Amino acid sequence: MLRVRLVIPLVVLAALAAAGPAAAKTVPSQPPFRVLIFDQLSHSQFHYLAKRGAAGLLVPGVGPTTNRRQALAEMLRGAEVNARLGGVPAGPRLITATAATGYPSGCCYIVVVLPPRSQRPVANDLRYPVVVMGRGFHGLLVSRTTRIPGLVSIVDIAPTALGRERGTLSSQPSANAIAELTSLDHQIHANNRLKLAALLVVAGFALFFLLLRSRAAATAIPAALLTSLLLGVTQVTNEVVIMAVLSLGTFLGGLWLARLCRNDLRLLGLFLGVLLLHLLLLSVRPEWVAITPLGPTQNSRFWGVGNQLETLLLAPMLAGAALARRLFGTAGFAAFAVLTLVTVTGNRFGSDGGGAIVFGVAFAFLGARLLRVGVRGFVTMLLAAATAVLAIVWLDLRSPGPDHLRSAFGRGLSGLAASLGSRVPLSYAPAIHDWTLVLPLAISFLVTLAIAIKVTRPRVGRDITLALGVAVPVSLLVNDSAAYVLAGGVACAAAVARFAPTYQPLFRPVLAWARPAPQPVANEAAPE
Numbered sequence: 001m002l003r004v005r006l007v008i009p010l011v012v013l014a015a016l017a018a019a020g021p022a023a024a025k026t027v028p029s030q031p032p033f034r035v036l037i038f039d040q041l042s043h044s045q046f047h048y049l050a051k052r053g054a055a056g057l058l059v060p061g062v063g064p065t066t067n068r069r070q071a072l073a074e075m076l077r078g079a080e081v082n083a084r085l086g087g088v089p090a091g092p093r094l095i096t097a098t099a100a101t102g103y104p105s106g107c108c109y110i111v112v113v114l115p116p117r118s119q120r121p122v123a124n125d126l127r128y129p130v131v132v133m134g135r136g137f138h139g140l141l142v143s144r145t146t147r148i149p150g151l152v153s154i155v156d157i158a159p160t161a162l163g164r165e166r167g168t169l170s171s172q173p174s175a176n177a178i179a180e181l182t183s184l185d186h187q188i189h190a191n192n193r194l195k196l197a198a199l200l201v202v203a204g205f206a207l208f209f210l211l212l213r214s215r216a217a218a219t220a221i222p223a224a225l226l227t228s229l230l231l232g233v234t235q236v237t238n239e240v241v242i243m244a245v246l247s248l249g250t251f252l253g254g255l256w257l258a259r260l261c262r263n264d265l266r267l268l269g270l271f272l273g274v275l276l277l278h279l280l281l282l283s284v285r286p287e288w289v290a291i292t293p294l295g296p297t298q299n300s301r302f303w304g305v306g307n308q309l310e311t312l313l314l315a316p317m318l319a320g321a322a323l324a325r326r327l328f329g330t331a332g333f334a335a336f337a338v339l340t341l342v343t344v345t346g347n348r349f350g351s352d353g354g355g356a357i358v359f360g361v362a363f364a365f366l367g368a369r370l371l372r373v374g375v376r377g378f379v380t381m382l383l384a385a386a387t388a389v390l391a392i393v394w395l396d397l398r399s400p401g402p403d404h405l406r407s408a409f410g411r412g413l414s415g416l417a418a419s420l421g422s423r424v425p426l427s428y429a430p431a432i433h434d435w436t437l438v439l440p441l442a443i444s445f446l447v448t449l450a451i452a453i454k455v456t457r458p459r460v461g462r463d464i465t466l467a468l469g470v471a472v473p474v475s476l477l478v479n480d481s482a483a484y485v486l487a488g489g490v491a492c493a494a495a496v497a498r499f500a501p502t503y504q505p506l507f508r509p510v511l512a513w514a515r516p517a518p519q520p521v522a523n524e525a526a527p528e
Contacts, residue, residue: 032135032163035075035097035110046129047178049103049111053133054171056141056152057181058112060128061087062300065121071114071154072097078158082300083121084425094158108134110161124299125192127151127185132160132169139174140181146302148287150177150184153302186237187291188298194239198228198246198293199308199487205250206494207448216258217498218267221315221491222274223253225294229281232288232295242293263502264323271320272336275313275343278305282349305343305350307481310358311488313344314471315495317359318366318464325370326460326501333370337363338388345389347396353419354478356392360385362471369463423478431482441486445472448490452497461499468492 046055060071063083070087074080076097079089104111113128130152132141145153149172160168174180202224209217227249236242261267281289286303289295296306317340325333340363343349345356364385368378431438449469456462472489476482
């Protein structure tokens with residue numbers, strides 16, 4: 001009997017010891033933050049919660065539409081899927097969220113507002129309050145995904161709630177976070193509404209200068225790009241003011257720059273200056289490039305080079321490469337092309353995969369035309385451009401953090417295949433659906449391109465025009481905004497039509513071999 005009494009406790013202890021590790025594996029640990037979902041927050045409620053933490057504006061999804069189901073699925077899984085591809089990511093849930101029944105007290109919480117409950121998708125053009133309270137969060141939320149202070153992506157919630165080192169939100173001091181967020185919301189709303197209108201304004205002035213046979217057609221696009229950056233720096237929120245400033249800047253700026261850049265060197269300096277300015281701002285202040293009438297929309301890309309900016313850059317960058325080749329030889333052409341590819345492709349800058357393809361093909365075609373190397377030369381230059389782009393992407397993928405190109409290049413051939421397969425729902429189907437807008441723009445581009453080819457006199461100008469005629473169809477194949485590409489293509493075709501180098505040498509040599517003037521020769525014949 002004594003043995004039985006001794007054996008039973010030992011068996012129980014052994015069973016508990018064996019079950020201990022298994023139980024430890026099945027019971028999840030408590031995350032650093034609890035996620036609470038509010039149906040709505042008034043301005044005063046948002047202000048009250050913001051005083052206890054860091055506040056921001058939440059973008060609930062990716063693509064043109066969203067709803068509560070898609071936003072909740074993306075938030076819980078920490079992943080995003082474009083609404084045109086379904087909007088609901090696969091995979092396990094990383095966090096849990098509960099409906100709020102009152103103001104949270106204590107530490108630590110992430111308070112979010114999601115789109116209203118509805119079975120039908122709604123337009124993804126609204127931003128919702130989000131507040132992170134506790135663990136040192138104060139002021140304005142900062143997201144590595146959006147790179148815009150105050151703007152938060154739906155995929156930022158899960159890693160922040162789990163306290164992960166990578167992909168989490170941080171905060172920066174702010175004297176009045178709610179006022180800054182209100183201004184940011186108005187600025188995003190105004191600029192998003194003016195994307196196509198801004199492109200049509202630039203195209204209209206470029207066509208106007210083309211009809212007047214003015215050299216300002218070549219400088220109108222740089223003037224528009226600089227004016228757009230000015231609007232981003234000053235953070236204008238009024239739509240009327242934005243369009244008025246962009247119109248005056250394109251028109252008057254184009255005329256002034258045409259008078260200022262009377263020779264090839266100054267014109268090349270203008271194109272190079274526009275490129276370097278975008279390179280700098282994309283690196284240090286990406287929001288100044290993003291929240292502009294010519295920047296990307298704030299419901300998918302957030303930062304970098306979007307389709308509007310990519311297309312408008314074609315004209316000055318192709319012309320700049322041609323000028324660099326004329327003034328500095330093949331090395332100048334190569335250097336200008338590589339700098340453009342770095343600006344467009346690099347993850348710290350434009351991070352635009354479609355733009356990398358478009359510019360790579362355009363530079364290869366233009367280089368083959370300028371050097372007169374034929375089809376083989378074009379293929380060689382195309383391989384060189386592809387090698388440069390892949391090298392830039394490979395270096396970027398080695399660094400952690402959000403990368404627009406990681407989904408396509410980070411999973412090898414499967415990622416590339418998935419990216420190519422998504423072109424149909426993301427690019428071609430929307431273009432067919434909006435054919436009443438796309439078709440007139442396509443006809444306008446073809447007519448403008450034909451006029452540009454006919455009126456361009458210098459051979460180098462015709463080469464640039466033909467390169468543009470190749471680049472725009474490539475852009476339609478790989479990008480997902482046909483209307484933006486075609487409207488920008490009209491502006492670029494009108495701009496390059498009046499591109500004419502001055503043919504003035506860069507340096508005038510001090511010492512040069514001079515052919516002596518013919519001298520009269522005395523008649524050496526013997527007198528008769």
